[in-house]
Amino acid sequence: MSIARGALLALLGLATLSPAEADTIFVSNEKSNTVSVVDGGKLQVLSTIKVGRRPRGITFNHDQSLIYVCVGDDNRIDVIDVATQKVVDRLPSGPDPELFVLEPKGRLLYVANEDDNMVSVVDTEAKKIIGEIQVGVEPEGMGISPDGKFLVNTSETTNMAHFIDTSTHQIVDNVLVDARPRVARFTGDGKFVWVSSEVGGTVSIIDAATRKVVHKIEFAIQGVPREAIQPVGIQITGDQQRAFVALGPANRVAEVDAKTYEVKRYHLVGQRVWNLALSPDEKRLYTTNGVSNDMSVMDLERGRVVKSISVGGAPWGVIVKP
Amino acid sequence: MRGLFLLILAWAILSGASAWAADQTVTNPTAANPTAANPTATDPISVRIGYLTRAEEPRTPLTFLEPETDDEGAQGARLAITDNNTTGRFLNQRFELVEATVPTDGSVEDAVRDLAGQGVRLLVADLRKDDLLAAAAVPEARGMLIFNTRAPDDDLRNERCLPNLLHVTPSRRMLADALTQYLVSRKWSNWLLVVGRTPEDEAFAEAMRAAAKRYRAKIVEEKKWTFEDANRRVDTGHVTVQSETLTFTQAGEHDVLVVADEADAFGEYLPYHTWLPRPVVGTQGMVPTAWSRVHEQWGATQLHSRFEKQAGRWMRPRDYTAWMAIRAVGEAATRTRSADPAALAAFIKGPDFTLPAFKGQGLSFRDWDGQLRQPVLLAGPRMLVSVSPQPGFLHQNSELDTLGDDRPESRCRSR
Numbered sequence: 001m002s003i004a005r006g007a008l009l010a011l012l013g014l015a016t017l018s019p020a021e022a023d024t025i026f027v028s029n030e031k032s033n034t035v036s037v038v039d040g041g042k043l044q045v046l047s048t049i050k051v052g053r054r055p056r057g058i059t060f061n062h063d064q065s066l067i068y069v070c071v072g073d074d075n076r077i078d079v080i081d082v083a084t085q086k087v088v089d090r091l092p093s094g095p096d097p098e099l100f101v102l103e104p105k106g107r108l109l110y111v112a113n114e115d116d117n118m119v120s121v122v123d124t125e126a127k128k129i130i131g132e133i134q135v136g137v138e139p140e141g142m143g144i145s146p147d148g149k150f151l152v153n154t155s156e157t158t159n160m161a162h163f164i165d166t167s168t169h170q171i172v173d174n175v176l177v178d179a180r181p182r183v184a185r186f187t188g189d190g191k192f193v194w195v196s197s198e199v200g201g202t203v204s205i206i207d208a209a210t211r212k213v214v215h216k217i218e219f220a221i222q223g224v225p226r227e228a229i230q231p232v233g234i235q236i237t238g239d240q241q242r243a244f245v246a247l248g249p250a251n252r253v254a255e256v257d258a259k260t261y262e263v264k265r266y267h268l269v270g271q272r273v274w275n276l277a278l279s280p281d282e283k284r285l286y287t288t289n290g291v292s293n294d295m296s297v298m299d300l301e302r303g304r305v306v307k308s309i310s311v312g313g314a315p316w317g318v319i320v321k322p
Numbered sequence: 323m324r325g326l327f328l329l330i331l332a333w334a335i336l337s338g339a340s341a342w343a344a345d346q347t348v349t350n351p352t353a354a355n356p357t358a359a360n361p362t363a364t365d366p367i368s369v370r371i372g373y374l375t376r377a378e379e380p381r382t383p384l385t386f387l388e389p390e391t392d393d394e395g396a397q398g399a400r401l402a403i404t405d406n407n408t409t410g411r412f413l414n415q416r417f418e419l420v421e422a423t424v425p426t427d428g429s430v431e432d433a434v435r436d437l438a439g440q441g442v443r444l445l446v447a448d449l450r451k452d453d454l455l456a457a458a459a460v461p462e463a464r465g466m467l468i469f470n471t472r473a474p475d476d477d478l479r480n481e482r483c484l485p486n487l488l489h490v491t492p493s494r495r496m497l498a499d500a501l502t503q504y505l506v507s508r509k510w511s512n513w514l515l516v517v518g519r520t521p522e523d524e525a526f527a528e529a530m531r532a533a534a535k536r537y538r539a540k541i542v543e544e545k546k547w548t549f550e551d552a553n554r555r556v557d558t559g560h561v562t563v564q565s566e567t568l569t570f571t572q573a574g575e576h577d578v579l580v581v582a583d584e585a586d587a588f589g590e591y592l593p594y595h596t597w598l599p600r601p602v603v604g605t606q607g608m609v610p611t612a613w614s615r616v617h618e619q620w621g622a623t624q625l626h627s628r629f630e631k632q633a634g635r636w637m638r639p640r641d642y643t644a645w646m647a648i649r650a651v652g653e654a655a656t657r658t659r660s661a662d663p664a665a666l667a668a669f670i671k672g673p674d675f676t677l678p679a680f681k682g683q684g685l686s687f688r689d690w691d692g693q694l695r696q697p698v699l700l701a702g703p704r705m706l707v708s709v710s711p712q713p714g715f716l717h718q719n720s721e722l723d724t725l726g727d728d729r730p731e732s733r734c735r736s737r
Contacts, residue, residue, distance in 0.1 A: 096627075115627045117408060137408045138624050156621065157678065158409040159656060174412040176656065180678045199678040225721065227683040249682075 023279050024321045025286055027295055028055040028069055029312025035069060036295075036311040037085060040279065040320070043297060043307050049085050051078045057099040058317040061124065062106025067319070068124075070097040070111070077109070077122070082321065092129050094120035099183075101142035101151070103166065110151050112139040119153050121169065133169050135162050143184030143193055145208065152193050154181035161195050161204075163211055173211045177204040183275075185234045187258070196231035196245060203231050203245055205261065215261050217245075224250050233275035237282050244285055246273040253287055253298070269296035270308055274315070280322040288315040366416040367661040369406075371648055372442035373399045374433055376424040376453055384590045389635055395448035395471065396421060397633040398641030402648035404632070406655070415655055419648070424453070431460050438462035443663035444469075446647045448640060451475045458484050467667040469647035472640055476529065479691040479727055483734035488670070488692045490650075491643040496726035497610040498529035500698035500710035501580075501603060502537045503724070507712045510577035511539040514600070516592070518547050518583040526605060527582035541580075543573040551587045567595035580604045607703070610710070613642035614701035619709075622680040646685075646694070650677050682709075688723070691734040695722040 023040030028051075035049040035058070052071030055078070059068050067080040068091065075096060079089035093100075094113040097120075101110050108130075109122040119139055121131035136155025143152040144166075151164040154177070161184055163173040178200025185194045186208065193206040205215040219229045230248030236258055237243070243258040252266040253273060270289025273296075277286050285298040289308075295315060297307040373396065380392040399419055406417040420442055424433045430453045437445065443466050447454055451473045458468055463486065470478065470489045479493050492500075505511065513534065517527040527544075534541055549566060571579065571592070579596055581604040583589035589606030601607060615626065615636040625645075629637040637645075654666040654675065669675055671692075676684030681697045688695055700708040715724045723729075 096624075114624050136412065137405050138621065155409075157405060157624075158412070159653075160409070160412060162412075176413075179653075179676055179684055199676060199684040227720070230683075 022322065023284075025277070025295070026058060026067060026319050026321070027288055027311045027315045028058045028317040029314060030054055030056055030290070030316045031313030033071075034312045035067070035080065036315070038295065038309060038311070040284070043309055045309065045311060047085055048312065049080060049087065051080070051087055052076065056316045057097065057111075058319050059100065059102055060319060060321065061102065064321050068100070068102070068109065069317075070100060072096050072098055072114075077111070089127075091122055091124060091127055092120075093122060094118060094129060094132070099140050099142050101144045103144055104146065104148040108166075110142050110144070110153070112142055112153060114138050114140060114156075117155070119151075119164070131169050133164055133171070135164075135171070136160050136174075141182050141184040141195065143186050145186050146188060146190045150208070152184040152186070152195075154184050154195060156180050156182070156198075159197075161193065161206060175204075175206050175211055175213065177206075177213065178202045178216070182232045183234050185236060187236055187240050188238055189240065194234050194236065194243065196234055198230045198232055198248065201226060201229045201231065203234065203256075217256060217261050217263065219245075219247060219250075219254055219263060219266075221247075221250055221252060221266055224252075233273070233287075235276050235278050235285070237278065244276055244278075246276050246287060248272055248274070251289075253285070265303070267298055267305055269298070269305055270294045275317050277318040277320045279320050286318050286320065288318050290314050290316060364414065366410065366414045368416050368418060369651065369655055369661045369663075369666070370418045370420060370441055370444070371403070371651055372437040372440075372445040373419055373421045373448065373644065374424070374430070374437065374445060374457065375422075375448040376428075376430065376450075377426045384586050384588075391635065391638065393633070394638050395640040395644045397629065397635075398637065398644035399446055399648055401629050401632050401641075402645040402652070405628075405645075406648060406652035409652060409656060413656060413659065415659075415661065417648075417652060417655075430457050433457075434460045435462050438466070443467070444651055444666065446471055446644055448472045448644060451478060454478070454487075455482065458487055467663065467670070469650070471643035471647050475525065476727070479693050480733035483691050483736050485737045488647075488687055488694070490647045490694050491639070492610075492612050492696065492698055493693060493726050494526055494529035495532065496693075496698060498526070498533035499536070499725045501608075501610040501700065502530070502533035502539060503710045503712040503715055504700055504708050505578060505603065506537045506539055507714065510601075512542050512576045513539060513578055513580045514571065514573045514576040515541050515544040515580045515582065516547055516571070517544065518581075518585055518587055518589075520585045520587075522584040523582045523605075526584050530580055530582060530604065542576045545570065545573070547583070547588050549588065563591050564595060567591055568597055571596040571598075573597070576600065578603050579607075581606055608707050609701050610698050611639055611701050612696065612698065613637065613639045614699055614706070616701050616704065616706045617680075617699050619706070620680050620682040625680050646677065646679050649679070650675075653677055683722075685722075688729075690729045690732045690737070691727060692737065693726060695720060695725075697722065698725060 025038040027036040037046045039046045053073035055069045057070035077091040077093045078087045081088045093111045096115040097111045111120045119133040120129050123130045136158025138156035141154035153162045161175045162171050178197035180199035181197050183196045195204045203217040204213045207214045228249040231245050233246035235244045243256040245254045255265045269287045271291035274288045287296045294308045294310050296305050299306045380390045403419045422433050424430050434457045445468045474494045476495050579602045581589045583605045593602045654669040685696050698710045711721045711724045717723050
């Protein structure tokens with residue numbers, strides 16, 4: 001870069017545009033029945049999309065042209081067109097859907113129906129429920145292996161992670177974890193499944209091949225009572241080196257070495273942090289803080305939270321589009 | 323003779339099998355195959371839990387908004403067995419509920435002996451204090467673990483504590499502390515206390531007096547409700563209530579009216595009839611309780627939903643405590659993989675036990691008096707107001723232990 005051009009840029013106060021700043025972040029707000037759209041560059045709310053009642057689970061379709069959001073109190077899934085930012089369609093979901101996961105092939109959505117102890121299988125093209133799998137009491141967490149062959153669903157009151165063969169829709173194994181499991185997340189290589197236990201206060205690492213718990217991560221924060229440490233959301237970086245766990249009323253996110261399972265740091269975010277999402281370039285982590293009604297932006301290169309953005313009432317789920 | 327024996331055997335197998343099959347309602351027939359990964363498909367191990375109550379007149383609430391109920395407690399127990407069996411399916415465990423109702427004039431001791439004879443060693447007791455103590459004193463009950471899901475009496479946690487007794491329902495002292503923490507944090511520390519005429523009303527009033535002392539609230543005046551209980555339906559009802567209550571509630575300056583009316587005879591008449599405009603709290607108005615329909619936090623929606631589908635009415639506190647007791651057994655069976663009552667009892671009383679019960683944190687039993695430590699809801703008539711312990715009330719071990727009798731003050735010596 002020539003000195004003149006550098007000087008010109010400095011004069012205009014423009015930093016080199018990094019990809020993270022072009023991201024768009026979508027946040028589901030459980031209480032205000034909306035999805036907030038946040039500009040990753042300006043770190044401001046761009047717009048607010050009205051959806052059905054009690055939106056929680058939120059995910060993109062295979063090419064990120066659409067967003068699916070579970071509106072649990074309306075017993076369906078709303079479909080948002082990303083370009084127009086409007087709800088354009090609905091999908092059936094079974095009763096009281098909270099969380100779901102899209103298979104890698106992009107056609108089937110696996111939805112947890114908390115009231116019925118069931119997982120519903122939704123064909124997004126036919127817009128029909130094509131199957132149901134009976135699981136434990138209060139299914140919630142849904143994780144899918146990178147090859148799409150296995151679905152892991154957690155049952156909150158049965159305290160298990162059920163491994164389901166997606167070709168037969170049959171449960172092939174049930175792994176006991178600590179109390180009230182919420183989120184199930186496969187590592188990028190499909191070798192492990194991380195399961196958070198909200199009341200147990202731990203994260204269990206399950207070997208996906210042997211289906212045995214190989215490690216349990218415990219958390220301890222100076223000055224925070226053990227009961228307040230309630231892990232829910234989990235995200236793992238693509239290189240599988242680092243993992244981030246949202247700790248609920250402890251108001252912090254734990255940064256974990258994903259190989260040694262050692263907790264490296266606790267980052268203070270907003271109140272009652274539920275879930276988190278990495279920016280596609282993994283330079284940022286966004287967290288939803290249910291009680292303080294905001295979203296924290298963590299700069300992963302600097303290793304700290306740089307901003308909190310007010311979103312809707314009781315923010316819950318978060319996804320990021322480059 | 324042999325034919326009769328075969329007939330009985332066939333009946334026994336079929337009734338057991340049909341009960342087992344009833345728990346297996348599946349839409350996808352291939353999904354109910356939990357033994358796919360287990361090499362031996364053996365008979366499930368069985369855990370038998372007793373539920374004991376005494377026949378009573380149906381509960382008739384003073385307000386017309388709530389239904390009469392005659393199955394409080396039992397419905398909660400049945401839901402918990404269903405929940406346990408949903409999990410048990412995956413672990414080759416089966417839970418069985420043995421319900422027993424002591425007739426109005428019957429002997430609770432006989433009922434306990436009968437249950438013991440049926441192999442029950444884990445017993446949910448939905449009994450008032452005298453019946454509970456009588457039940458626990460039966461020799462056959464020594465080897466049982468008894469869960470008190472009804473009696474809130476503080477002496478059961480203190481002078482009359484027992485080693486084979488765990489208390490799932492909060493004590494009166496816990497309820498009083500939960501309410502008072504909220505009142506003093508709002509600085510509503512001057513009270514008019516109105517007490518009903520039954521011994522239970524007096525017991526709740528006594529708990530509130532103790533809480534006032536503990537948290538430095540002031541009972542400005544205390545009045546006993548002296549009017550006769552009246553039929554709740556009369557065509558000329560409201561005029562008398564309005565004039566009588568108005569003058570009755572005249573008192574010195576106070577912030578709230580605390581009512582002690584466990585018998586539900588008059589407390590519902592107090593709101594909006596007081597001489598000064600003051601909130602009503604206690605056994606009516608804003609109520610400290612283990613459970614309420616207004617509570618939908620921490621996933622409680624799901625429990626209410628399952629209960630209403632099963633029972634056709636709202637879940638009441640006695641249903642919830644019975645549910646918790648049986649879920650405690652289920653949780654122990656899940657973690658120990660055992661059906662041995664002694665092993666389950668040891669785990670439940672031990673340091674690794676935690677019961678998720680839709681109250682935002684795991685619950686456990688205090689080792690000094692067997693009381694389940696738990697958050698207590700402050701329920702308004704239509705919305706949840708708050709949950710105690712209130713922020714700011716600290717404790718060196720668990721903030722839940724700011725409610726009720728803490729270890730150093732416990733008068734329990736028999737455990």
